[in-house]
Amino acid sequence: MDIAVIGAGNVGGTLGRRWAQNGHRVTFGVRDVGAPKNQELLKQAGTSASLAPIGEVAARASIVLLATPWVNTQEALRSAGSLEGKVLIDATNPIVLGPELFKKGLLVGHDTSGGEQVATWASKARVVKAFNTVGWPVMANPRLAVRAASMLICGDDAEAKKVVKQLSDELGFETADVGALYIARLLEPFGMLWIHMSFGLGWGPDFAFQIIRR
Amino acid sequence: MDIAVIGAGNVGGTLGRRWAQNGHRVTFGVRDVGAPKNQELLKQAGTSASLAPIGEVAARASIVLLATPWVNTQEALRSAGSLEGKVLIDATNPIVLGPELFKKGLLVGHDTSGGEQVATWASKARVVKAFNTVGWPVMANPRLAVRAASMLICGDDAEAKKVVKQLSDELGFETADVGALYIARLLEPFGMLWIHMSFGLGWGPDFAFQIIRR
Numbered sequence: 001m002d003i004a005v006i007g008a009g010n011v012g013g014t015l016g017r018r019w020a021q022n023g024h025r026v027t028f029g030v031r032d033v034g035a036p037k038n039q040e041l042l043k044q045a046g047t048s049a050s051l052a053p054i055g056e057v058a059a060r061a062s063i064v065l066l067a068t069p070w071v072n073t074q075e076a077l078r079s080a081g082s083l084e085g086k087v088l089i090d091a092t093n094p095i096v097l098g099p100e101l102f103k104k105g106l107l108v109g110h111d112t113s114g115g116e117q118v119a120t121w122a123s124k125a126r127v128v129k130a131f132n133t134v135g136w137p138v139m140a141n142p143r144l145a146v147r148a149a150s151m152l153i154c155g156d157d158a159e160a161k162k163v164v165k166q167l168s169d170e171l172g173f174e175t176a177d178v179g180a181l182y183i184a185r186l187l188e189p190f191g192m193l194w195i196h197m198s199f200g201l202g203w204g205p206d207f208a209f210q211i212i213r214r
Numbered sequence: 215m216d217i218a219v220i221g222a223g224n225v226g227g228t229l230g231r232r233w234a235q236n237g238h239r240v241t242f243g244v245r246d247v248g249a250p251k252n253q254e255l256l257k258q259a260g261t262s263a264s265l266a267p268i269g270e271v272a273a274r275a276s277i278v279l280l281a282t283p284w285v286n287t288q289e290a291l292r293s294a295g296s297l298e299g300k301v302l303i304d305a306t307n308p309i310v311l312g313p314e315l316f317k318k319g320l321l322v323g324h325d326t327s328g329g330e331q332v333a334t335w336a337s338k339a340r341v342v343k344a345f346n347t348v349g350w351p352v353m354a355n356p357r358l359a360v361r362a363a364s365m366l367i368c369g370d371d372a373e374a375k376k377v378v379k380q381l382s383d384e385l386g387f388e389t390a391d392v393g394a395l396y397i398a399r400l401l402e403p404f405g406m407l408w409i410h411m412s413f414g415l416g417w418g419p420d421f422a423f424q425i426i427r428r
Contacts, residue, residue, distance in 0.1 A: 105399070106324065110325075145426045150423075190403065210423065212359045213359060
């Protein structure tokens with residue numbers, strides 16, 4: 001698959017690197033192609049990966065991973081140009097990073113969600129909320145203990161969700177489709193719970209939730 | 215321990231019965247002591263259990279389980295009288311049952327929670343949010359597969375949380391204290407996610423989330 005990554009930080013870098021290592025063609029959208037951290041990412045991701053300015057990556061891919069800090073998301077989508085018809089994986093959480101994080105919590109919620117907001121910004125994209133409920137160390141290796149972390153995804157486009165489920169399964173997650181995009185109103189608090197436990201309570205990032213059945 | 219149960223439905227009935235079977239003195243607050251379903255509950259719960267009108271149960275107990283349908287909660291707390299100083303376990307979710315459930319979702323959230331609302335109604339009670347994130351079939355036996363369901367609890371009173379953790383652990387949950395009462399803003403969407411998956415998506419009630427660590 002051809003995958004563009006908008007936001008090559010910890011989350012976008014980890015997911016894109018692993019997908020590239022799996023043989024997908026991954027283009028990281030970056031501000032500065034020559035920056036040492038971007039060159040290092042490219043080296044780790046291998047020959048299936050490339051770097052390009054954010055404004056150029058979407059045209060190369062049918063799948064776009066959105067992994068920007070929330071405050072940069074709207075501007076990053078504007079820079080990316082039209083995403084019409086593309087599978088847009090929204091891995092963001094509507095939070096501010098830094099000292100305000102736990103004071104403010106989720107910036108939107110209850111009767112809307114970041115995922116729904118992203119869908120209004122990225123007109124006609126096929127938005128799937130995914131990869132927002134655990135941190136990048138879990139994404140680097142979802143196998144915790146004897147089984148894997150669950151990854152819950154939601155969206156309004158069934159075919160788009162199948163693509164994202166496959167991309168999640170191949171990373172080692174146990175992926176579950178939990179419904180329409182408005183369920184992001186529940187998945188974003190779930191992500192915030194993980195962030196709270198991990199960083200607020202000091203559990204650290206090496207835990208996740210797994211669905212267990214009788 | 216002396217435990218009063220307000221709301222002897224599926225959740226209150228299951229938790230109270232199991233605590234009574236463990237030897238705690240459990241009083242179920244009911245409207246009609248002679249009703250067949252209440253007599254059946256009493257029979258199942260055994261000799262450590264009793265029935266009483268809702269207005270009388272709190273005086274007998276230092277721990278009160280609140281397991282009412284949300285719409286009845288404020289009135290039930292009013293009927294119960296003063297809960298000052300008591301450990302009040304809030305197992306409710308701010309939802310309406312019936313055909314409106316998935317249309318309306320959580321009735322409050324984001325910048326407040328049912329748990330915080332309960333704390334304003336039950337003045338000076340030591341509120342702990344717990345047992346709101348899975349259904350009663352999981353409470354009847356939290357062992358799913360080889361390990362147990364996690365139970366996340368939160369509240370502002372550390373000693374009260376210790377009591378609730380013990381009551382949860384002894385039922386077979388792997389219990390985790392996840393912070394102050396306002397974290398109910400995250401645990402109630404988590405409960406709603408379980409309800410949505412269980413009944414909205416048709417998974418049924420025999421699943422839960424378990425925390426796994428590397």
